[in-house]
Amino acid sequence: MEVDYEAFRREVTEFAQTRCPPEIRAVVATYRKLSRKIWQPWQQILHAHGWGAPSWPKQFGGTGWDPQQRHIFDEVMAENDCPPQYHHGLRHIGPVIIEFGTPEQQARFLPGILSGEDWWCQGYSEPGAGSDLASLRTAARREGDEYIVDGQKTWTSHAHESDWMYTLVRTSKEAKKQQGITMLLIPLNSPGITIRPIRTIDGWHHVNEVFLDNVRVPVANRIGEEGKGWTYGKFLLERERLGGANVAPALKNLERTRELVAQELAGETHRAKRAALELRLLLAEAELRGALALGKEAVAAVMEGRPLGLLPSVLKLSTSVTHQHVAEVAMDAVGERLAPRFRRIDGSGPNAEAPGIEWVQNYMYMRVRTIYGGSSEVQKNVIAKQLFGS
Ligand SMILES: Cc1cc2nc3c(=O)[nH]c(=O)nc-3n(C[C@H](O)[C@H](O)[C@H](O)COP(=O)(O)OP(=O)(O)OC[C@H]3O[C@@H](n4cnc5c(N)ncnc54)[C@H](O)[C@@H]3O)c2cc1C
Structure with a gap:
C-alpha cells in the first residue's frame, strides 16, 4: 500500500504537540540529561497509542512502519522537543532478540521493552x-x-x-x-x-x-x-551507528543557540563577537544541511535494500563534531558569565541558582559525542578501510 508521507507527518506532529506532556518537553528543551523517570512515562504514552516500537515488525507489537516513516517519526519528535525513545531496549537488544532469540525469549523479553516496564x-x-x-x-x-x-x-x-x-x-x-x-x-x-x-x-x-x-x-x-556473540554484538552496533541519520536534534540545538547568541550579545558593544559566533553557526548549519542530505540518502538506501557502505560512519563522525561546534558557540556566548558558576551538583540537573547554566552543562556533556558509539578515530579507520582497503 502506498504511504502518504505528508499525511503521516501531520499525524505524528499533532500527536507530538498534544500528547507529549509539557514537563517532559521542558526537560528536552533545556538539554537536561534524560533518565528513566522521564523516558518511562513517555514510552507508556507511545505504547498505549500503538507506537511503542516504531522499528519492530507488527507481529512483535511494532508499528510495521517503513524506514521513511520511522525517520519522519524521529524527526518530528525532535522538532517538537519530545524525547527520543530509550534506545537500549527498543533499538538495540529488542531487534537482536527478534532476529536471533528463541520464541521463549521473544515472549519473555519483548513485551517489557515495549511497555517500558523493563529497562x-x-x-x-x-x-x-x-x-x-x-x-x-x-x-x-x-x-x-x-x-x-x-x-x-x-x-x-x-x-x-x-x-x-x-x-x-x-x-x-x-x-x-x-x-x-x-x-x-x-x-x-x-x-x-x-x-x-x-x-x-x-x-x-x-x-x-x-x-x-x-x-x-x-x-x-x-x-x-x-x-x-560477536555476530549478534556487531548486528547491534551497526544499528547504533544509524542513529546519526536523524539530524533534527542538532538543527534544533543550532536554532536555539542562534537565539541565545542574539539575546546574550545584543547591542553595539558585542557586535564583533556576535558576528563571529553567527558565522560559526552558519558554518555548522552548512555541515548539518549536508548531513541532512546524507541522512535522507541513508534512509533511501534502507528503503531500497541497498548496502549503507560508509554512510553510518560518515554521519556519526560529522554530526558528532558539529554538535560539539554548536555547543562551543553557546559556551563562547555565555561561558564568561556562567562557567565560573558551574559546579558539580547531585546529578539531578543544572544549578538552579544560575539560569542558563544548562548551556555550560550541555557543553561539558557534548564531549561524549566523539567517544561513545565508536570514537571519531575509529570511524575514520572504518571509512579509510572501505575507501582504500586494509
Ligand atoms: C558517556 C559514555 C557512555 C558510554 N556508554 C556505554 C554503554 O552504555 N555501554 C558500553 O558498553 N560502553 C559505553 N561507553 C564506552 C564507549 O563505547 C567507549 O568509551 C569507546 O568505545 C572508547 O573506548 P575507550 O574509552 O576504552 O577508549 P580507547 O579505546 O582506549 O581509546 C582511547 C583513544 O584512542 C583512540 N583509539 C583507539 N583505538 C584506535 C585506533 N585503532 N586507531 C586510532 N585511534 C584509536 C580513541 O579514538 C580514543 O581517542 C560509553 C562511553 C561514554 C564516554
Missing part, C-alpha cells in the same frame, strides 16, 4: 576493551544449566536505573579474539553484581562501573549460540 543497559566496554572491544575479558564458565560470570564492565550508561544488562562475555579463548564471545542477558538484581557511579565533568550521573563476582546466569538467557 535495559549495554554491558560491552571494559577497562582495556573499548574501541578494541574484542579484547574483552569478563569470563563466563558453564556449570550445568548456568553460566558463572566474573569480570568488570565500565562506562555502562543507565546501569543504576536498569533492570537488565545485555552483555558480551568470553566463554573460551580462541586464536582469533572475536571468537569465543557469548551474549548473555543478565538481571541486574542478581547476587554478585555491584554498580558504582562514574562521575563525569557534566555533573550528571549517567555512567557506571559494573562488577560481576560469581554471578549465576541461566543458560536460557544466552542469545543464539555459545561463542557466536
Whole structure:
C-alpha cells in the first residue's frame, strides 16, 4: 500500500504537540540529561497509542512502519522537543532478540521493552576493551544449566536505573579474539553484581562501573549460540551507528543557540563577537544541511535494500563534531558569565541558582559525542578501510 508521507507527518506532529506532556518537553528543551523517570512515562504514552516500537515488525507489537516513516517519526519528535525513545531496549537488544532469540525469549523479553516496564543497559566496554572491544575479558564458565560470570564492565550508561544488562562475555579463548564471545542477558538484581557511579565533568550521573563476582546466569538467557556473540554484538552496533541519520536534534540545538547568541550579545558593544559566533553557526548549519542530505540518502538506501557502505560512519563522525561546534558557540556566548558558576551538583540537573547554566552543562556533556558509539578515530579507520582497503 502506498504511504502518504505528508499525511503521516501531520499525524505524528499533532500527536507530538498534544500528547507529549509539557514537563517532559521542558526537560528536552533545556538539554537536561534524560533518565528513566522521564523516558518511562513517555514510552507508556507511545505504547498505549500503538507506537511503542516504531522499528519492530507488527507481529512483535511494532508499528510495521517503513524506514521513511520511522525517520519522519524521529524527526518530528525532535522538532517538537519530545524525547527520543530509550534506545537500549527498543533499538538495540529488542531487534537482536527478534532476529536471533528463541520464541521463549521473544515472549519473555519483548513485551517489557515495549511497555517500558523493563529497562535495559549495554554491558560491552571494559577497562582495556573499548574501541578494541574484542579484547574483552569478563569470563563466563558453564556449570550445568548456568553460566558463572566474573569480570568488570565500565562506562555502562543507565546501569543504576536498569533492570537488565545485555552483555558480551568470553566463554573460551580462541586464536582469533572475536571468537569465543557469548551474549548473555543478565538481571541486574542478581547476587554478585555491584554498580558504582562514574562521575563525569557534566555533573550528571549517567555512567557506571559494573562488577560481576560469581554471578549465576541461566543458560536460557544466552542469545543464539555459545561463542557466536560477536555476530549478534556487531548486528547491534551497526544499528547504533544509524542513529546519526536523524539530524533534527542538532538543527534544533543550532536554532536555539542562534537565539541565545542574539539575546546574550545584543547591542553595539558585542557586535564583533556576535558576528563571529553567527558565522560559526552558519558554518555548522552548512555541515548539518549536508548531513541532512546524507541522512535522507541513508534512509533511501534502507528503503531500497541497498548496502549503507560508509554512510553510518560518515554521519556519526560529522554530526558528532558539529554538535560539539554548536555547543562551543553557546559556551563562547555565555561561558564568561556562567562557567565560573558551574559546579558539580547531585546529578539531578543544572544549578538552579544560575539560569542558563544548562548551556555550560550541555557543553561539558557534548564531549561524549566523539567517544561513545565508536570514537571519531575509529570511524575514520572504518571509512579509510572501505575507501582504500586494509
Ligand atoms: C558517556 C559514555 C557512555 C558510554 N556508554 C556505554 C554503554 O552504555 N555501554 C558500553 O558498553 N560502553 C559505553 N561507553 C564506552 C564507549 O563505547 C567507549 O568509551 C569507546 O568505545 C572508547 O573506548 P575507550 O574509552 O576504552 O577508549 P580507547 O579505546 O582506549 O581509546 C582511547 C583513544 O584512542 C583512540 N583509539 C583507539 N583505538 C584506535 C585506533 N585503532 N586507531 C586510532 N585511534 C584509536 C580513541 O579514538 C580514543 O581517542 C560509553 C562511553 C561514554 C564516554
